[in-house]
Amino acid sequence: MKKPLATLLVGAVVLTACGTGQTPAPAGDNQAGTGTGTGTVAWSKCTDLVGPDGKVMTPGPGVECGRIPVPLDHAEPDGEKIDLALIRVKATGDRLGSLVFNFGGPGASGVDTMAQAASAFAKLGSRYDLVSFDPRGVERSSGVRCGGQLDKIFAAGQGADQEALAKEFVAACEQDSGKILPHVGTVNAAKDLDLLRAALGDRQLNYFGLSYGTHLGSVYATHFPKNVGRFVLDGAFDPKVTFEERAVIQATGFDHALRAFAEDCVAQSCELGADAAAVEKTVEDFVEGLKTKPIKVGERELTYGLGQYAVITPLYAKQSWQLLEQATAAALNGNATILLTLADAYLGRRPDGTYTTAMSSLMAINCADNAERPTAADAARLNERVEKIFPILSFDGVIGSCAGWPVKGDDAAKRIDATGSAPIVVIGGKGDPATPYQWSTTLTEQLRTGVLVTYEGEGHGAYLTGDACVMRTVDAYVLEGKVPAKGTTCAV
Structure with a gap:
């Protein structure tokens, strides 16, 4: 599971149909705007927002940053504290309250992502302060x-000493971040969320949780249902x-996504092959060829x-499918600049060679949330x-395995x-490669209070595709409390 690529998710898909019914939300527990709106956060001008180019961003109108202290160890609420970094984009209209976002990962910076992606949620921002944060163990x-x-x-690819690299990586994590490692994880983040x-x-x-943010939201709802x-x-x-x-379900999802990309590419007059099978083979052979012949980029x-990260990203x-076609065609001609940029975006590598904490945070949180040690x-x-x-896809790399x-x-975060x-x-x-549709159906069942909305299009996360049916359904729920009818489907 990987964070949503907010900086790449531009444009919208054309929808052809949307079947949805709506019923009013029950009174009481699901009413927005029940807070005082005052709060205790000392909001001020943002000074360290970072854009995709690694440069400090100038905050847009209504954007403010802040911090709140939370216990390092929730078992000792009066003990040592750490700060959670926050961002909000103030409501542009008649304010209902705050709407808190987690954009995924685990490990995505909610502060930087909200600064870049707030316009995608402008309709919701007309009535809510859009709020996000860097969860514990992430960035600030x-x-x-x-x-x-x-x-x-x-x-490193196949043939590298993966075991030695893993030991080196883990030792560095312990040395640089040993104090926080025992206290990351989704249950702790959910407790932070209630303090927020x-x-x-x-x-x-x-x-509003996307990707891993759905897990954090589910754990929060489990611990704080009222x-x-x-x-x-x-x-x-x-x-x-x-x-x-x-791993198997996501591999199946990405295989479907590659096939859908190939079919779409051929329909648009593709540079990578005359039919879908040829396009898929071109992409697969290209990545395979990098094992023995990497491409110089500066x-x-x-x-x-x-190369694996570069192809998976779009x-x-x-x-971003068109970007994959263009980038692969260029690389086949010896120019792999775009593909390397895509890989860097996935991994959180900045142009100056430094990294965000995205992948290190992902490792730490995943390992905290799981007792498995393959x-x-x-x-x-x-x-x-x-x-x-x-x-x-290759799963023999360092990031992703918690061995060592x-x-x-522990498995506390698995209880929903x-x-x-x-x-x-x-x-x-239905076409989500990273969090396949079946996970939405099983999570809905586990929640017991879940209402499933099915999107029949492609891509990871439905709201950010720009699908009008999905956006209309979500906006009506969040802004007006209209709960989608059972069986609601948005068809493309």
């Missing part, structure tokens, strides 16, 4: 850092799946390891299985049951 909120060897680790709700002055939490306001979980993750099940190289959203033999066996499904991790994980909460809208996309 005691972000997990793991040494300065990430270029070497991510560039109180600091915002809201009696209930109105929340505090659930209007909740949207888009691109749902099923926390009960095992490490192996997750002082760097597009290696096999980086498969997250149909809007062995090297397990990873090798799984890798063989995955490559038969989707040859471009210095902190013992929001009984007693207000209705929670879960959106599942």
Whole structure:
């Protein structure tokens, strides 16, 4: 599971049909605007927002930043504190309250992403302060850092000493971030989220979670069901799946996405092949060829390891399929600049060679949320299985396996049951490669208060595709409290 690519998700898809029924929200627990609106956060001008180019951004109108203290260890609420970094975009109209976002990862900076992507949620921002944050262990909120060897680790492909690289990476994480590692994880983040709700002055939490953000929202609803306001979980993750099940399901999802890309590419007069099968083979053969012949890009190289990330990145959203075609065609002619930029975007590498905490945070949070510790033999066996499904993916790298991790994980974040909460809208996309549709159906069942909305289009996360049916359904729920009818489907 990977963060939504907010900087690439531009444009919109054309929809042809949308079937939806709506009923009023029950009174009481699902009413927006029940807070005082005062809160305790000291908001001020943002000074350290970072754009996709790695440069400091000038905040837009109504954008403010702040911090709140939370316990390092929630078992010791009066003990040592860490700060959570916050951002809000003030409501442009008659304010209902706050709407808190988590954009995924785990490990995505909500502060930087909100600064870049707020315009995509402008309709919701007409009535809500759009609020996001860096969760504990991410960027400004005691972000997990793991040494300065990430270029070497991510560039490594098959044939590299993966075990040695893994040990080096884990040792660096422990050395640089040993204090925070035992206290990251989704249960702790959910407790932080409730402290954020109180600091915002809201009696209930109105929340929009994308990708991993659906997991955080589900855990919050499990621990604080009576505090659930209007909740949207888009691109749902099923926390009960095992490490192996997750890898196989996502490989299947990306295989579907590549095929859909190839069919669309041919329909648009494709540079990569005369038919869909030829396009798929061109892309797969290109990535495979990087094992023995990486492509020079300035002082760097597009290696096999980086090539995988580069190709997977634009498969997250149909809007970026054309970019995949152009980038691959250019690389076949010896210019891999665009593909290397795509890989860097996925991995959080800035133009100056430094990294965000995105991948290190992802590792730390995933390992905290899971008691599984696959062995090297397990990873090798799984890798063989995955490559038969989707040859471009390889699961024998460092990031993704928790073997040797210095902190013992547990399965507390896998328990989902929001009984007693207000209705929670879960959106599942039939063509979502990273969080496949079946996870939305199973998460809806686990929540017990979930209402499933089906999107029949392509891409990771439905709201950001620009699909008018999805946006209309979500906007009506969040702005007016109209809960989607059972069986609501948005067809493209």
